[in-house]
Amino acid sequence: MSVTVDDDLWSAVGDPTRRRMLDLLLSEGSGTATSLSEHLPVTRQAVAKHLVVLGRVGLVRATTAGREKQFRVDQAQLARAVAQLADVGAAWDSRLQRIKRIAETIQRGKDTSDETEKKQ
Amino acid sequence: MSVTVDDDLWSAVGDPTRRRMLDLLLSEGSGTATSLSEHLPVTRQAVAKHLVVLGRVGLVRATTAGREKQFRVDQAQLARAVAQLADVGAAWDSRLQRIKRIAETIQRGKDTSDETEKKQ
């Protein structure tokens, strides 16, 4: 029935900036707060905060090397997030399909009763 | 490459309370702010605000009858939202697949070069 989703994980990917960050990390393999902020319309500090959020739900992990902190996407966790997106989408989709089917059934029922009326 | 999503639409379904509201509206057909709040852990006023948000992005529409305001899901718009969920999910999924494939290729490459070294 109603799909149980990890609200923290969902809202982590619910933010547009964080989605773009994930896109960047996926396409570039890894990145720092500074390097990511160069491709985003927000400051480094904002990116750093988002990285904390993403780290909290396990979507990224960091390795510190000297003064740089490289972030990478945790593939398993992102796969989990993708699965939840798919689950919710599928649930709503089946709801919509069901409503559509019912509507068509009612429509067909009307036609039938019309014909019946004519026949009577 | 990066899927273009309607950020307003996405963040509308990004909120867990709004997702539950959509679930309720889908399963019950329609509902008022008051009736929805009875099945949710928030007050009627909070629900009313969420309904404004959902209405702003076209996910719900209202019909006023007497003192009651009945809300219904706009199926076309919800279908659009579902499509965007699927798009983003698919984009990330293909990214993950690609990374996995590259990793396997590198692994295979190592094996091959090992064999090549042996042959040489």
Add this chain to the structure above:
DNA sequence: CACCTTCTGCAACCCTTGGTTGCGTATCAC
């Protein structure tokens, strides 16, 4: 009609969060 209930809308007010600026600090490179 009057009264009471109920459903809605508006306003004020918290707290969290996404964003900024400013500053201090650690690391690298010369």
Add this chain to the structure above:
DNA sequence: GTGATACGCAACCAAGGGTTGCAGAAGGTG
């Protein structure tokens, strides 16, 4: 050592999700 660079922390602001409180419109009943 000095300067540039990458980071972290703190203060601050605006928007959003949530609450309470209250006023008004619509329905039911004497």
